[in-house]
Amino acid sequence: MQILKPAVLLYFLFISFCVTSQSDEDVIKTIYSQSLTNGKSYDWLNYLSNQIGGRLSGSLNAEKAVAYTKEELDKLGLDKVWLQPVMVPKWVRGIKEYAFIETPNGQTTIVNICALGGSVATPSLGLKANIIEVKNFEELEALGKEKIEGKIVFYNRPMQADLINTFEAYGGCVNQRYSGAMEASKYGAVGVIVRSMNLRLDDYPHTGSMGYEDLPNDKRIPSAAISTNDGELLSTMLQLDNSIKFYFKQSCKQLKDVQSYNVIGEITGSEYPNEYIIVGGHLDSWDLGDGSHDDGAGVVQSMDVLRLLKESGVRPKRSIRVVLFMNEENGLRGGKKYAEVAKQKNENHVFALESDSGGFTPRGFSFDCNDASFNQVLNWKPLFKPYLIHYFEKGGSGADVGPLKTETNVLAGLRPDSQRYFDHHHASNDTFDAVNKRELELGAATMTALVYLFDKYGVNPITNKGTIKK
Structure with missing residues (x-):
C-alpha cells in the first residue's frame, strides 16, 4: 500500500474542502x-x-x-x-454494393445504395426485377401478392420535414427499414430498397439494422438503402414508366x-x-x-x-x-x-x-x-x-x-x-x-x-x- 506524503495529503484535503465549500x-x-x-x-x-x-x-x-x-x-x-x-x-458487408435503374430500351443509371445491417446477400450475379413503390405496410397489403410477387419493393416514405424533433421524424419512418424485407417477403417480393433515413437530399445511402424475426432462411430477401437523391430519381422514373427495372448486388453475410x-x-x-x-x-x-x-x-x-x-x-x-x-x-x-x-x-x-x-x-x-x-x-x-x-x-x-x-x-x-x-x-x-x-x-x-x-x-x-x- 502506497503511503501519501504529508504535503500531498494536505493538498488533496485542501482541494476537497474547497469543493465542498x-x-x-x-x-x-x-x-x-x-x-x-x-x-x-x-x-x-x-x-x-x-x-x-x-x-x-x-x-x-x-x-x-x-x-x-x-x-x-x-x-x-x-x-x-x-x-x-x-x-x-x-x-460483414463484403465488397461495395452496386445498383442501377434500367429503362425498357436498356439504358442504365447507376445509383447509390448500401446493404442494411443484418441483410442477406443477393445472388452472386446480383438481382434484377421490376420495382414497385409503396409508402407504408398498408399500401403493401392493399397491393397484395398478385401485384408484388417477383418484384422488388421500394419503400419511399420520407422523414416528416415539419417535425422540429428530428428523432420523432426518424421514429415515424424507421419501421420500413427494420421490418420492410420481412413484410414484403410475405407477398412474394424478391428484394427491398428503402429510402435512407435522412432529412436532406444527398448522395449518401444510410445503413442501419433490419431484421427477419423468425422468417425461414429461404424466405429472407436482400434489403438495401438508397440515397435520398437517388430515391427521388427512382420515384420520378416510376411515375413516368412503371415498367423500369432495378438491379442491385450485395455480398453481405451473417457469421x-x-x-x-x-x-x-x-x-x-x-x-x-x-x-x-x-x-x-x-x-x-x-x-x-x-x-x-x-x-x-x-x-x-x-x-x-x-x-x-x-x-x-x-x-x-x-x-x-x-x-x-x-x-x-x-x-x-x-x-x-x-x-x-x-x-x-x-x-x-x-x-x-x-x-x-x-x-x-x-x-x-x-x-x-x-x-x-x-x-x-x-x-x-x-x-x-x-x-x-x-x-x-x-x-x-x-x-x-x-x-x-x-x-x-x-x-x-x-x-x-x-x-x-x-x-x-x-x-x-x-x-x-x-x-x-x-x-x-x-x-x-x-x-x-x-x-x-x-x-x-x-x-x-x-x-x-x-x-x-x-
Whole structure:
C-alpha cells in the first residue's frame, strides 16, 4: 500500500474542502472551464475515428476500440477499470454494393445504395426485377401478392420535414427499414430498397439494422438503402414508366457470434459506494464512416465525465461508472449484459445518463422517471441557464441504459441540437471532420454537471429536495 506524503495529503484535503465549500454554481462553472480549456474528449475522438475507424460489432476495429478506451481509462487513475465479456453478432458487408435503374430500351443509371445491417446477400450475379413503390405496410397489403410477387419493393416514405424533433421524424419512418424485407417477403417480393433515413437530399445511402424475426432462411430477401437523391430519381422514373427495372448486388453475410466486451471504469463513492451512477455511450458503430457522431461522441464525452469530476476536485459520494457499451447498433447485447450482471449482483443503479444523439451543441436532457424525481430535476434548471441549456423534458433516455429501468431510479439522455444529426447518421459522412470541438466539449461538461448534481443530492426528493446551495 502506497503511503501519501504529508504535503500531498494536505493538498488533496485542501482541494476537497474547497469543493465542498463551493456553491453548485461555482462547481459547475469549474466543470465547464475545465472541459473547454483542458478537455480530452476531442483528442480521444480523433484517435478513435481516424486511427481506428468504423467499429462494427465483432470486427477487428471493435477489438481495437476496446483496447484503446480501456488503456485511456487506465491512465485516468480511476479506482477500477475492467472489461465485461459479452457475445455479439458478427455481420460483414463484403465488397461495395452496386445498383442501377434500367429503362425498357436498356439504358442504365447507376445509383447509390448500401446493404442494411443484418441483410442477406443477393445472388452472386446480383438481382434484377421490376420495382414497385409503396409508402407504408398498408399500401403493401392493399397491393397484395398478385401485384408484388417477383418484384422488388421500394419503400419511399420520407422523414416528416415539419417535425422540429428530428428523432420523432426518424421514429415515424424507421419501421420500413427494420421490418420492410420481412413484410414484403410475405407477398412474394424478391428484394427491398428503402429510402435512407435522412432529412436532406444527398448522395449518401444510410445503413442501419433490419431484421427477419423468425422468417425461414429461404424466405429472407436482400434489403438495401438508397440515397435520398437517388430515391427521388427512382420515384420520378416510376411515375413516368412503371415498367423500369432495378438491379442491385450485395455480398453481405451473417457469421457466428463472437466475444467482445463492455469497457467499464469506476470512481468508488466515498459515502454511498453501493449506489451507482453510470454515464455511457456505445463503442460500436456502423462501418460506412468512422462513427464519430454515432456514437464516438457519446463514448468520449462519457469518458471525460469521470476525468472532469477528478480535475474539478469533486469527490463523489456515490460510485460513478463510465460504461462503453458494445453492440448497440445491431443487437443491444452490451446494454442487456450490463443490466443482467447488475441484477445478479443486486447493484442499486440510482441514475443512468446516456449520450447517443451526436456531438452537436447540447440543449438539455430528456428524463425517464417519476414525477417526484422530475420535479427535483426542474429545481436544478437555473444552474444550466448560463450555459444555454434549456431543454428538460420527460421522455426517453437511451437504448443501452433502458434495461436498467426501475420504479424509483432516473434514466436520462443528453439532447444535443438534432437538426443536422440525420445528415450523418449511419452514413459514410459520419466522420471526425463533421464534429465541432467546442460543441463536443460543451456536451461533456453538461453531462458532468448533471452527474455532479445527482451524486450530491441523490434521487429521492421526499427525503432530499435537492436544494441548490448558494
